[in-house]
Amino acid sequence: MLTNYIKIAWRNLWKHKLFSVINVFGLASGLVVCFLAIAHIKGSFDYDNFHPNRDRTYRILTDVVGKDNDVTPFATSPMPLAEVLKREYPFVEEATRVSKTYAEFSSNQKRFMTMSYAVDPSFFRIFGYKLAKGQPATEPNTVVLTRETAEKFFGTANPVGRVLQNTDLGPITVTGVLADMPAKSHLVFDMLISLQTAWTPQQRASFADWRNYRTGLTYVLLKPGTPADALEKVLPSVVHRATHTLHFKDEKGYSLRVQPFTKLSPARQELMHITHEPQIGGLLLEASVGLLTLLLAVFNYINLTLARSLSRAREVGIRKVAGAVRWQLVGQFMAESVILSLLSLGLANVMLEFIKPMPFVQKWLINGVEWNWQLTAICVVFSVVAGLLAGIAPARVLSGFQPSQVLRSQTGLRIIRGxxxxxxxxxxxxxxxxxxxxxxxxxxxxxxxxxxxDYGFRRDRVLTIPLNTIPAQRLANEVNRLAGVEHVSGTSELFGSFGYGHFVKQKRNALDSSMAFVWATDPQFIATMDLTLLAGQNLPPATADSVASGGSRLVLINEEAVKTFRLGNSQEAVGQSLWLNDSAEVQIAGVLKDFRYTSFAWSIKPLIIQNNPGQFRYLTVSVAAGAEDAVLADTKRIWKRLSPYEPFAGQWYSDFLEQRxxxxxxxxxxxxxxxxxxxxxxxxxxxxxxxxxxxxxxxxxxxxxxxxxxxxxxxxxxxxxxxxxxxxxxxxxxxxxxxxxxxxxxxxxxxxxxxxxxxxxxxxxxxxxxxxxxxxxxxxxxxxxxxxxxxx
Known part of the structure; x- marks a missing residue:
């Protein structure tokens, strides 16, 4: 019987070639999108599956209670927690702290911003990050690098024993290189620095403060046979002993809870300061898009099958007169839909091979996902189930025809609902x-x-050059001599990027600090970018004292900063003082007209511009009309002479904004x-x-x-x-x-x-x-x- 079903189904599909092609292409298109979503969803459950003892590892979350009694969950927790758990509770085998930091490191005449984690020695005993070379970073001022980071700094040379330089931490010795991870991890980083390193006094104070639950992550490995409840039960008493004498500024307090490592990805809850595990909401959205696309194709199948109901009516009537029961007819029509789904599966696999190389697909959906037999089996089963579901409605309608009606007259048949x-x-x-x-x-x-x-600053004919290890002034002197160059200036960031925020106060002891963006530029920057100075004067040239002290004491601010810090009008703001991060007092030299310098997702924020050559990371060059090609070619030759081993990465500001x-x-x-x-x-x-x-x-x-x-x-x-x-x-x-x-x-x-x-x-x-x-x-x-x- 099954063989006859398949033969008849194939004949019907071959007889109506146009409708079959439409259905196969539609179902294949929907299946492709669903397969991509399935691959990403499967991959989200494979995060961190290479770590040993995952079933005994837990992350500590913090539930912060605000003044309004709202509870905000954080993925982070107080840094002193790990030491207390390891010292006081025998069922804890290991505990480790992990603190994210962005910092700039230089070595081998190269300088890069890196995303790093500072970790305890126990980090390497809890997690399964394998080393391709060297040893873990367990001693003060040591670091292990990822393979990509090691190649960026040292190429193919062995980096073990080499030294990285950091302004705050000083020399950091490379002790090892991590092997490529066999699967994706919720921790994404360029290097792992030892937490035993001599951090700044402010950082050390932050690591010891029980009120600071935002700085680090805490992971705990329990001894075999210990239930998670044992750890969960002791956390309230730990929090009470540590915080009952502390005063919180913006919240009533917090509680801690345990998150099993096996349930870390995908994230079932939105957490503040979350790591890089996929969110369940995003996965559901991807699945919805795939199912919606497939649903459109299913609509086609139902539509075209019901549209051909008149031509299939006599077939159904004759079969019923010959003794066929309804379930046999349903089986016949379901066989057709399953064959269609299998043909669509084959076409979907062909289409998938063309779509896989797309950057978005590689980066977000299937990157790192192993397309093994389990995933293939899931896709095959999904295709068959999709075909069966698509065929249910037409099969029920067509198999329900009455022989007396359909054999009397085709023209008299009406399916109003259909x-x-x-x-x-x-x-x-x-x-x-x-x-x-x-x-x-x-x-x-x-x-x-x-x-x-229009951002409010010049974007046309402005060349941006990442400096790397070339001194800004040296390159500026060379480029300034070129014909067609109008102005040359250094800057810490490019306008149009996100920048970095700092807490700024009008008075040092004031409690009403506000966030402001701080950019480092030189006096030529206003002319280079065509900014408008509304009041006061430009930045002064840098001196040896200002460089040694971390920047000039005189700064420029924008109109929004005048409003935010209630400095009166632009003229009145000149000469007043502000405090940066409670440590540096600066005086306002001038006020700039507002312009958009960050993402369009934000309204204009307070901006402070300071002349600090030590933070210059880019050179901006304004070029006269018609001289663009000549200046670019000459600048490349200068770069090749000053830095022969580094590729030239300069680009026009308009191109940067477009790519951004x-x-x-x-x-x-x-x-x-x-x-x-x-x-x-x-x-x-x-x-x-x-x-x-x-x-x-x-x-x-x-x-x-x-x-x-x-x-x-x-x-x-x-x-x-x-x-x-x-x-x-x-x-x-x-x-x-x-x-x-x-x-x-x-x-x-x-x-x-x-x-x-x-x-x-x-x-x-x-x-x-x-x-x-x-x-x-x-x-x-x-x-x-x-x-x-x-x-x-």
Whole structure:
């Protein structure tokens, strides 16, 4: 029986090739997106699976109770906790502290910003990070590097025993190089520094403060056979003993709880200061996108199968008269859907090979995921289940036909529910596709706006050069001699990036500190970037004293800083003082007109500009019109002479802003999803129009014989489908508006949701749908009526 099912199913699919192709392509497109989501979801459960004793390892979380009694969970915990647990509780085998830090290190005439973790010696006993060379960093002023970081600093040379330099920590000796991790980890870093290192007094005080629950992570390894409850029960008493005499500034207090390491990824709860494990919300969103794309394809299958119900009606009637029961007919139709799903699985695998190399797919969805037999089996089972689910509705409808009705007259058969269902599915397909198009267009317009908008500073014909180990003044002197160079200046960061925030007070002992961004530049920077000085004077040149003390005492601020620190107006602010991080008093030399210097997600924040050559990381060069190519070529030659072993990484400021904000890999992947959704919808519509014209071929012949024009027949055949497109647009436009507004509201400065966005989306919907309908109906209208009426 099963063999007969498969044979008959294959014959039916081969007989209706167009409908089969539409269904196979649609299901394959939906399966591709689902497979990518499945791979990412599976990979999220594989995080940190290379660590030994995962079932005995736990992370300590902190639940902070605010003044308003709101509880905020943190992935971090107080740094002294690990030592107390290891010392006082015998069931704790190991405990370790992990503290994230961003710092700049230099060595081998190279200088890089790195993301590091400071760790205890026990870190290497709890976790399974293998070493390819050397030993763990357990002694003061030692570090182990990842392979990528070691190659950045030392190339192919052995880095063990070499020294890295850091301004605060001094010389740090490399003791080892980590092997490549066999799976992704929730801890992402460039190096691991020993916590035994001589940190600054402020850092050491922070590590010992029980009120500071934001600085570090705490991991505990329990002895074999110890339940997690044993650790959970002692945490309240630990917190009480440590904090009952402490005064908290912004919160009532906190409690600690245990998170099993095996349940760390994916993250079931949103935590503050979370590490790099995937969030369950993001995974659900990915799964929803995949299922939605697959659902569009399932709509096609249901639509086209029900549309062909009249041609299958007599087959069902004859089978029932011959003795077939309903479950046998259901099995026949389900066999067809399973064969379709298997064909779609094969096409999906081919499509997947073309999509895998896309940067977005490699970076976010399948990077590091091993496509093994388990994942393949999951995809095969998913495909078969999808095919079965897609075939349930048509199988139930078709197998329910009554022989007395279908064998008496095909023309008398009516499936009211089926017809309304098919129309609803077409509307849903195009409405979903149009909503996705509005969202994608809103995102693209916002990214282009951020890449091309007027920031308030000069962006054209400005060359940015990362300095690495070349002294800023030396390179500036060389470049300043070139013809076509207008101004040259050094800066710590590039405007348009996020920058670094500092706590700033108007008075040293004041309690009302505010966050401000601090940039290091020189006096030529205002002229280089065409900034406007509203009051006061420019920064003074750097002196030996100012360099030794960490920057000039005179600073520039923007208008927003004047408002935030309540300094009066721009003229009144000049000469007043501010305190940076409670340690450095600076005096305001001048006030700059506000300009956008960070992400467009934020409104303009207070800005402080200080002349501090020790922090210069970039050289900015303004170039006269027409001299861009010559200056760039000459600058490359200068760079090659000063730093022959480092590639030139300079770029124009406009290119930096475009790369910083456009995210082409994200946009390309979203465009692919949109293309798939519209392709599925248009192919489904094509199948419906094709079947509709086939069933009305004699009607068309009679109308042509009676004198109907081609345009009249085209409108007759297509008007119902055009009406469905208009209904889809009426549903999609308001929902798309809400989706676009929700996305753009994340930005302090954004493009308006203008009429052109909806006009373009609506026009695209009508164009694609109209072409799909019009081409097929026009061909039907041109057919010779003698062919269709020959048998009448």
């Amino acid at each position: 017809i309304s269902l098919r129309k609803s599915l077409i509307v849903a397909q195009f409405a979903i596709s149009m909503i996705a198009m509005i969202g994608l267009l809103s995102m693209t317009r916002q990214m282009n706006y951020m890449a091309t908008a 904000h456009t995210h082409p890999e994200d946009r390309d992947f979203m465009t692919l999803l949109l293309f798939l959704s519209f392709s599925i919808a248009c192919l489904g519509l094509l199948g419906m129009v094709t079947y509709n014209t086939q069933t009305r071929v004699k009607e068309v012949g009679v109308r042509k014989v009676m004198g109907a024009q081609v345009s009249q027949i085209v409108w007759l055949l297509s008007r119902d489908f055009v009406r469905l497109l208009l209904i889809a647009a009426a549903i999609a436009l308001p929902i798309g508006y809400l989706a676009g507004y929700a996305f753009l509201s994340n930005f302090a400065y954004h493009v308006p949701l203008g009429f052109e966005t909806f006009a373009l989306c609506f026009g695209s919907l009508l164009l694609l749908g109209g072409l799909t309908i019009g081409i097929r109906t026009y061909r039907a209208a041109l057919d010779n009526p003698t062919e269709s009426l020959r048998s009448e």
